[in-house]
Amino acid sequence: MKERTQRFGVSMDDTLLKKLDAYIASKGYTNRSEAIRDFVRENLVEEEWKADRKQVVGTVTLIYDHAALELPKKLTDLQHHFHKEIISTTHIHLDEHNCLEILALKGKGEKVKAIADRLIAAKGVKHGKLVMSTTGKEIV
Ligand code: NI
Known part of the structure; x- marks a missing residue:
């Protein structure tokens, strides 16, 4: 099943954004979106481990x-x-x-x-x- 991709804006302080860009560059991400998707997935997986029935x-x-x-x-x-x-x-x-x-x-x-x-x-x-x-x- 092909998921629909949605765009949304994220507000962030300069300092935090600079740190994010340095981090994603050091990890070899080609863009912020893919890095942020991985952060979200990582947290969702953590939640799965905390859930009782999953x-x-x-x-x-x-x-x-x-x-x-x-x-x-x-x-x-x-x-x-x-x-x-x-x-x-x-x-x-x-x-x-x-x-x-x-x-x-x-x-x-x-x-x-x-x-x-x-x-x-x-x-x-x-x-x-x-x-x-x-x-x-x-x-x-
Ligand atoms: Ni052995």
């Missing part, structure tokens, strides 16, 4: 040493336990010791956050991060 999508990135005692088993146990929310996992052997695991999660925001916290907090995880994204259904 489904969200997120990815968890984990770096760990596969020789870390008990950790691979614990991560697998968590993935089986939360199989409804953890919809995909990719495991990459980075070198002789280190593993990169990327998990895709879908579900209610609070639940996905709680699962991500448990994965990231597992003993032996060197670095972990949740990227909070969206199903895209309500974001254009």
Whole structure:
């Protein structure tokens, strides 16, 4: 479905506008509109994560040493336990010791956050991060 595009004016102080222009130039935006659309989308996605009933999508990135005692088993146990929310996992052997695991999660925001916290907090995880994204259904 093609959305209709509308134009609207935005009033802003010189100082704030200068900062906005410097920011969008540093990020490589070609115009203010695309930057402002991204700001709006970012905030809407944040709201989706706060909502009780909305489904969200997120990815968890984990770096760990596969020789870390008990950790691979614990991560697998968590993935089986939360199989409804953890919809995909990719495991990459980075070198002789280190593993990169990327998990895709879908579900209610609070639940996905709680699962991500448990994965990231597992003993032996060197670095972990949740990227909070969206199903895209309500974001254009
Ligand atoms: Ni590995």
